[in-house]
Amino acid sequence: MDALLYSLADGVCIGAIYALIALGYTLVYGIIKLINFAHGEFYMVGADAAWFYYQALLTGQVGGLLLIAVAVGGVMVGLWLARRWAQRWVRPGWTGWRRQLSQLAAIAVLAVVTAAVLYGALTGSVVVLRAALMAVRAPGWLYVVAILPVAALTGALIAMLTEQVAYRPIRGGSRLVALLTAIGASCALQNAMKFVRGGNHLAFDGPILTFRMQSVLIGGTGFPVVKFGFVAITLVLMLGLWWLVMRTRFGRAMRATSQDLVAARLMGVDVDRVILLTFALGGAFAGVAGCLVGALHHADPMMGFMPGITAFVAAVVGGIGSIPGAVLGGFLLGLLQVLVVWAGVPESYSGVVTFGVLIAVLVVKPEGLLGRPETVKV
Amino acid sequence: MMANQVWRWAGGVAAALALAIGVGGCGKRSAKAETIELGVILPLSGDLQAFGSSTLDGIKYRVEQLNQAGGIGGKLISLQIEDDRNDQSQCIAAVTKLSGLKGVTAIIGPITSTSALACSSTITAEKVPTLSPTATNDRVAPSSPYLFRACFNDSFQGRVIAHYAARDRGFKQAAVMTELSSDYSIGLVKSFTEAFTAAGGTIVAETSYQGKSTEFGTQLQKIRASGAELVFVPGYPGEVPLILKQAAVMGVDAVFCGADGWDHEDIIQKSGDKIVGAFFTGAFSPADTRPHVREFVTAIKQRTGREPGSFEALGYDSVTLLAEAMKARGTDREAVREGLLGLREVAAVTGPISITADGNAEKAAVVMGLDKQGEGYVKKYLATVAP
Numbered sequence: 001m002d003a004l005l006y007s008l009a010d011g012v013c014i015g016a017i018y019a020l021i022a023l024g025y026t027l028v029y030g031i032i033k034l035i036n037f038a039h040g041e042f043y044m045v046g047a048d049a050a051w052f053y054y055q056a057l058l059t060g061q062v063g064g065l066l067l068i069a070v071a072v073g074g075v076m077v078g079l080w081l082a083r084r085w086a087q088r089w090v091r092p093g094w095t096g097w098r099r100q101l102s103q104l105a106a107i108a109v110l111a112v113v114t115a116a117v118l119y120g121a122l123t124g125s126v127v128v129l130r131a132a133l134m135a136v137r138a139p140g141w142l143y144v145v146a147i148l149p150v151a152a153l154t155g156a157l158i159a160m161l162t163e164q165v166a167y168r169p170i171r172g173g174s175r176l177v178a179l180l181t182a183i184g185a186s187c188a189l190q191n192a193m194k195f196v197r198g199g200n201h202l203a204f205d206g207p208i209l210t211f212r213m214q215s216v217l218i219g220g221t222g223f224p225v226v227k228f229g230f231v232a233i234t235l236v237l238m239l240g241l242w243w244l245v246m247r248t249r250f251g252r253a254m255r256a257t258s259q260d261l262v263a264a265r266l267m268g269v270d271v272d273r274v275i276l277l278t279f280a281l282g283g284a285f286a287g288v289a290g291c292l293v294g295a296l297h298h299a300d301p302m303m304g305f306m307p308g309i310t311a312f313v314a315a316v317v318g319g320i321g322s323i324p325g326a327v328l329g330g331f332l333l334g335l336l337q338v339l340v341v342w343a344g345v346p347e348s349y350s351g352v353v354t355f356g357v358l359i360a361v362l363v364v365k366p367e368g369l370l371g372r373p374e375t376v377k378v
Numbered sequence: 379m380m381a382n383q384v385w386r387w388a389g390g391v392a393a394a395l396a397l398a399i400g401v402g403g404c405g406k407r408s409a410k411a412e413t414i415e416l417g418v419i420l421p422l423s424g425d426l427q428a429f430g431s432s433t434l435d436g437i438k439y440r441v442e443q444l445n446q447a448g449g450i451g452g453k454l455i456s457l458q459i460e461d462d463r464n465d466q467s468q469c470i471a472a473v474t475k476l477s478g479l480k481g482v483t484a485i486i487g488p489i490t491s492t493s494a495l496a497c498s499s500t501i502t503a504e505k506v507p508t509l510s511p512t513a514t515n516d517r518v519a520p521s522s523p524y525l526f527r528a529c530f531n532d533s534f535q536g537r538v539i540a541h542y543a544a545r546d547r548g549f550k551q552a553a554v555m556t557e558l559s560s561d562y563s564i565g566l567v568k569s570f571t572e573a574f575t576a577a578g579g580t581i582v583a584e585t586s587y588q589g590k591s592t593e594f595g596t597q598l599q600k601i602r603a604s605g606a607e608l609v610f611v612p613g614y615p616g617e618v619p620l621i622l623k624q625a626a627v628m629g630v631d632a633v634f635c636g637a638d639g640w641d642h643e644d645i646i647q648k649s650g651d652k653i654v655g656a657f658f659t660g661a662f663s664p665a666d667t668r669p670h671v672r673e674f675v676t677a678i679k680q681r682t683g684r685e686p687g688s689f690e691a692l693g694y695d696s697v698t699l700l701a702e703a704m705k706a707r708g709t710d711r712e713a714v715r716e717g718l719l720g721l722r723e724v725a726a727v728t729g730p731i732s733i734t735a736d737g738n739a740e741k742a743a744v745v746m747g748l749d750k751q752g753e754g755y756v757k758k759y760l761a762t763v764a765p
Binding site: 002003006007010014194198199200201203209212213214215221222223224293296297298300301302306338341342346347348350351 | 588603620644
């Protein structure tokens with residue numbers, strides 16, 4: 001009985017993480033019918049960014065890798081802004097090299113300015129946050145709260161970047177091409193991170209380590225307090241997402257795009273922007289999940305693979321494209337994985353069970369538990 | 379639009395760079411007559427990166443030493459290093475590449491039993507003598523006439539740890555945690571279980587986990603409920619620190635012990651206070667007082683800033699064994715194989731090594747304990763067990 005109670009608590013907490021990642025799959029699939037296999041990588045990048053930011057908070061020094069990330073991020077965001085704004089900097093009469101040169105200048109200025117702003121924000125936030133955290137002798141959980149926004153922001157940025165570089169150019173093409181591109185993007189991100197930061201595990205020491213060693217007794221056994229944070233944060237984010245999708249203009253644009261992309265565009269919805277922001281949203285959720293799991297265990301370049309695949313299964317089981325479905329699927333799979341081991345099935349079969357459920361759901365109810373059946377009009 | 383063009387340029391430049399790096403990498407092919415080419419296959423990225431880079435530190439140091447002393451028969455040793463990322467198919471590819479394309483005399487690596495077993499038939503087909511520094515699974519060396527090892531095997535190692543636990547420390551009830559994807563872990567649990575039961579102990583809980591997992595709550599819960607006094611976890615640095623930290627959180631009181639996979643700073647320093655009192659079998663004790671071991675320990679500390687463990691030591695000894703074999707018989711592949719088979723009582727830093735007819739290394743093991751010192755943790759020598 002005690003063991004069951006413990007396993008249930010564990011399953012719910014792991015399920016919360018799966019749900020958080022599955023939301024990203026489902027959001028993106030709902031809107032452009034793309035299975036974004038690079039999603040687990042957004043989770044990994046979030047965890048890494050959180051680790052580097054955490055080190056900066058502890059030591060007061062912004063590491064070289066963070067600076068590189070900011071420089072690259074700044075240039076990318078600058079280029080992206082330039083898509084929209086570079087035109088305005090060109091005098092109407094200019095043509096030829098003048099036009100080219102002024103556009104190039106605009107892009108360069110925007111890139112440098114964004115990089116500078118990002119750098120300022122980064123170092124400024126490190127100085128201020130570090131002072132504040134030191135002043136109140138912050139416990140470990142406050143540090144986790146302090147690094148969460150960075151993980152979310154990085155997750156969002158990397159998701160937007162991936163969308164711009166890998167998915168936008170092939171949008172409208174065959175779905176197979178999109179799927180393969182997604183797998184390619186996943187490999188590229190994994191290996192790029194491995195190249196940049198090395199393949200080692202980055203563990204969160206110091207105050208976060210102290211915090212994660214704190215436990216409450218469940219069924220007579222210590223249960224790490226930090227895992228309850230998973231559930232709390234996931235629930236808050238899910239409520240926020242529900243509000244965003246159901247109660248805001250942007251949410252309406254999202255739902256419209258998801259129903260019919262072409263019609264939405266004809267009605268004046270800026271479809272490209274909606275898609276980009278949907279990616280950002282999913283990436284931010286993945287980043288948060290990565291940061292939480294990283295803080296509990298460690299960050300490493302391969303950490304996104306298994307949770308990514310499992311969360312994908314969760315999204316499909318719940319009904320891909322359905323937001324409540326992703327949440328349900330996430331919690332279901334989390335519980336299932338833990339309960340299977342509790343029931344005495346050898347750990348080596350946990351994958352069999354996970355994917356067995358996937359196959360069973362696809363056979364019995366292909367649209368997923370909460371999904372809407374796809375009707376094809378002939 | 380201009381910005382679009384810039385994106386495209388950026389993509390093009392990146393692709394060109396990637397291509398250039400790829401082609402450049404392939405173009406490096408130098409098989410000069412006056413050097414001996416040694417292949418090295420190690421996980422230099424991925425979950426066992428820590429083991430790979432430590433082993434490489436030992437290998438490089440020994441090669442430098444030999445080259446400074448004039449090489450072998452006037453020929454200098456040059457290393458051809460391949461990263462297998464602890465991936466079995468990468469490992470097989472690396473054997474083929476080193477043996478065929480690079481034409482190496484012999485290969486040092488791979489370091490895991492699973493990888494060594496995976497590429498053993500390729501090694502036989504390529505007829506390239508391969509010396510694994512650390513693949514301890516019983517089946518590794520006998521699986522190919524060209525496969526050798528510098529370490530002891532698991533039936534010996536499992537016996538050493540079980541006898542130490544049961545006889546010297548008086549543990550009666552033990553639990554085991556097997557990493558299912560690792561031949562090393564499976565083999566060790568088997569030999570530990572046999573020896574521990576034979577010595578009068580009982581195994582009260584058998585649990586397992588997948589490599590690269592991060593959650594061990596259910597397993598530790600079972601171990602805690604079983605009342606085990608000792609937990610044997612022959613794992614790797616990816617999971618063992620997580621297991622120990624989680625055990626501390628859950629209030630598992632049992633003492634933990636492991637095998638030679640524990641002999642690395644990544645486990646010793648990153649596992650938290652639960653590591654205090656734990657013990658493991660290693661190939662090597664840095665407290666050894668023989669002069670050539672002192673010299674090795676000081677030099678590695680100077681180069682890496684860390685105290686050497688079994689991995690640095692076995693990397694170092696692998697080069698020594700190959701060098702001795704080449705000095706004895708010559709530098710072509712068959713000669714190296716025969717030379718290795720003829721080695722008796724080679725003075726290595728992990729103690730005297732003899733190579734048996736099936737390619738195994740006959741040598742002693744040490745049992746090391748762990749203690750806290752200041753902010754960090756230190757190894758202390760507990761016992762030596764001869765074969």
